[in-house]
Amino acid sequence: MNAVIKQHLIDPEICIRCNTCEEACPIDAVTHDDNNYVVNAEICNGCLHCVSPCPTGAIDNWRMVANVYSLDEQFAWQDLPEQAPIKIEAADALEDDVAALLSHAHQGLGGKPVAAASAATPEINLFNRARPAKASVRGNYRLTDADAEADIRHIILDFGEIPFPVLEGQSIGVIPPGIDAQGKPHAIRLYSIASPRDGEKPGANNLALTVKRVPGGICSDYLCDLPKGAQLDVTGPFGATFLMPNDPNAHILMICTGTGSAPFRGFTERRRRAMPDAPGHLHLYFGARRPEELPYFGPLQKIPASLLTQRLCFSRVPEQPRTYVQDRIREDGAQIARLLSDANTHVYICGLRGMETGVDEAFADACRHAGLDWQALKPELRGSGRYHVETY
């Protein structure tokens, strides 16, 4: 009998074909055809260099196998095969092995992400690079003041007759036109959906994005300059875990900076439309340099406190102390600890990579003062689909 080995595989249902893993792999173990990105078992040494750059988690899949899946088999897959039954000793090895790999890949986050139990089932990867959805720009408005450093825009994409079903918290892929320095088509970039599932206006087949122009950035520049009526190629939708709970009892604690506000605009609008009198409450901690640089500052002022508690934090207002989201979380420590220990609370963190650390420390402080152990609570929340981080 062949020895059982741990094979590294890519989930074709979640993969957005962005090419990041192929670029990240130092020994060229990742390859692709027109259908799928795949890992060559004869080359891959399990070094994990590809795992954290992968924006969707599609690459973080492992199976214990006696006969490895060939490249041709993987190229033909529409979905990832389940773990086939294997001998008990090997199954034990899988648990330990994969747990170790995952905890490394998620850098101590405490296990694989899980969607909220009450979240609706998302549609994923309906459109890809080979078969993109054509969307047209319905509007492109600057959200930040003209003199603000950041140019952040609200961009509305219309799908016309093309069904493009989304849920709050999902993202789409945008294919920027043109080729890179190596002569290859530009990689797909992801953008969070900033509108609720039924569109900018109820019943419209459109969605909104919140896009920040990155100096020298290929795709953000392209998007921010698109005029009304322009057409673009869209892939997705993507994302199966950072999803809004449908449970009206769910308290939703949302923490963001900059364009990380995009999914939370979708969450808030969904609650306002679908269940304005829900017993669950929304809490928003939102950081920016100044009010003029905070996307959706104006519209936020109109949202009733009965639906959403807002804690806006500014780090560059003249003659005012610099305040970051973690400072406000500490100030509200008692309330935060109550929320974190409530089984109805769901936590979402979205924004710049690195913001999680400060928030994590603030949660730990809030818990400590309330006699709770955040290090024990966090994996519990995460394991039950109530703790989600999306940073980029």
Ligand SMILES: Cc1cc2nc3c(=O)[nH]c(=O)nc-3n(C[C@H](O)[C@H](O)[C@H](O)COP(=O)(O)OP(=O)(O)OC[C@H]3O[C@@H](n4cnc5c(N)ncnc54)[C@H](O)[C@@H]3O)c2cc1C
């Ligand atoms: C799940 C997810 C959700 C996201 N949601 C949003 C969102 O809602 N809104 C949003 O604005 N963004 C979002 N992003 C980020 C987005 O996908 C892009 O990464 C971002 O817009 C920058 O892409 P770009 O093509 O403009 O920049 P890129 O062209 O990728 O460049 C990025 C930076 O690298 C520099 N650079 C590029 N090439 C080189 C080179 N050869 N040498 C040196 N420097 C170089 C550029 O100057 C720039 O500073 C999300 C990302 C993820 C993973």
Ligand code: SF4
């Ligand atoms: S989504 Fe992940 S697995 Fe798919 S091509 Fe991009 S990096 Fe690779």
Ligand code: SF4
């Ligand atoms: S685990 Fe390492 S060798 Fe394997 S595909 Fe990823 S980067 Fe390449």
